[in-house]
Amino acid sequence: MSAPARSGMSAHARRLVRDALRACALACYALTTAACTGSQSILNPAGPNAGNVSRLWWLMFYVCAAVFLLVIAFLAAALARTRRRTNKLTDAPDTEPDAGRERRMRGVVTGAVVVTVIILFVFLVASFTTSRSLYALSDPNNLRIKVNGQQWWWQVEYENDVASQTFKTANEIHIPVGQTVTLRLTSSDVIHSFWVPNLGGKRDLIPGHETTLWLKADKAGTYRGQCAEYCGLQHAHMAFVVVAEPVEQFNAWMEAQRRPAAPPANAEQQRGQQVFLASPCVMCHTIRGTDAGASVAPDLTHLASRQTIAAGMLPNTRGHLGGWVSNSQELKPGNRMPPIPLAPEDLQALLSYLESLK
Ligand code: HEC
Ligand SMILES: [Cu+2]
Known part of the structure; x- marks a missing residue:
């Protein structure tokens, strides 16, 4: 009766340990392959500040990974030992004196507490020095x-x-x-x-x-x-x-x-500029060199020189620009630019003008 229950229990524990190790391996794999190359990654530092931040990150990662593996190892050892001892119990009584076990237990717990305090102290000092280093670049001539x-x-x-x-x-x-x-x-x-x-x-x-x-x-x-x-x-x-x-x-x-915006270079762009200046666009946007001088929205003077529109959301292409100007609320619901209905020819002329703002 008790044998199957026991083996079921230890199979469960073994599965737990295996899953934990597998998760750890997967995390390491993901970290080393994907994260270290990205253009938005703390693990791919391109300057001194990011270098300091990532060094702190790696320190914490290695220490925590070591602690994690140790805990798993102790857990596995404890499970294996319990099993051995329970097996023994059925044949002969456990002979180890209680006092000895107690003393060992106290030693292990004290050791763990001391190591934890040391680790936390190292982390404290490391994060403090990293924070300080981030201010080192301050200079009035920057x-x-x-x-x-x-x-x-x-x-x-x-x-x-x-x-x-x-x-x-x-x-x-x-x-x-x-x-x-x-x-x-x-x-x-x-x-x-x-x-x-x-x-x-x-x-x-x-x-x-x-x-x-x-x-x-x-x-x-x-x-x-x-x-x-x-x-x-x-x-x-x-x-x-x-x-x-x-x-x-x-x-x-x-x-x-x-430099101010390039003047329209052809009739189409000319018309586009007129559409812009006659629309509510001028109540929010600036195009330097024209009468549009409001500043509650992105400056469009050199819009075409930028890689993206709508704060990194869309590539700066004519298609996306057209979608944005016709109804930005469909693309970025709730954003502060209202839909402004334009006749199709006016929209095309406006896009030609916006695309000329290099
Ligand atoms: C009520 C103010 C308002 C009006 C009117 C308005 N916009 Fe905007 N516009 C904004 C705001 C705010 C943003 C930034 C939205 C965001 O990214 O969240 C924006 C973004 C844009 C962008 C993208 C800029 C970039 O660099 O990301 C373009 C292009 C643009 N507007 C063109 C126009 C045109 C053309 C008109 C007229 C047909 C117009 N806007 C009318 C407020 C306005
Ligand atoms: Cu935010």
Whole structure:
């Protein structure tokens, strides 16, 4: 009667141990194959801050993995021993004196507590020094970029002591490789959080309170960022890209962005501009060089130079642009741009104009 029950029990335990080890192996596999290569991954650092964060992460990962494996090993050993002892019990009584077992037990528990305290202390010191290191890039001579979070997109303003040299763009931040930039973060509605995992840690954007983040990219590349603080319906579609490029390329980009929009080059684009200026578009958007100067929505002066529209949600192609302008509420429900009905020819002309805003 008791034999089948016992073996059923240990089979269950064996299955548990096997599943735990399998999960562990799977996690290791996923980590080493997928996560270490991504353009939105803390495990693929492209700058000093992200490097420090990922070193802390790996320390925690290895220590916790070791603890996990030890616990599983002890669990397996304990199960095997219980089984042996129970078998023995049926033949002869257990002869080990209780006092000895008690003493060993106390030793093991004390050891486990001491090791746990040491591990937690190491984690405390490591995370403290990592936090400190994130401030080391602070320098008043850094390039300054102001990032304002809004439901659900990012306004990006390149600051300069000369007012005419400042300019705004949206959802795409270019930075020179090898130079530190200072990001001044603000929000005009709710709390958002700025996070480019490949370049650094998170920093909240808090209404009425400016926060600062320093970024430096050592490797050229395009890194994806994402709002990391739930901020409403379209929080998941509040992404952006950081393009780190060689200094000359960055300077050329900045020069181009400072210029006003290119004037319409043909009759179609001319008509598109008229449609834009005669529509409610001008109540929200800016196109520098035209009468449209509102700033509650992304600056469209160089819209066509950007990789994505709608805060990283859609590739910047004519098709997606057409879908967005005809009814953005279908693509990104709840976003702050109302549907604006346009005649088909007007829409096509408008798209031609928007596509010319390089
Ligand atoms: C009431 C304000 C408002 C009006 C009017 C408006 N928009 Fe927008 N528009 C927005 C907001 C806000 C966003 C950002 C939405 C988001 O990504 O969540 C946006 C985004 C866009 C984008 C994508 C920009 C990018 O870089 O992601 C385009 C293109 C655009 N609008 C074009 C237009 C055109 C063309 C019109 C007129 C037909 C128009 N908008 C009218 C508020 C407005
Ligand atoms: Cu958010």
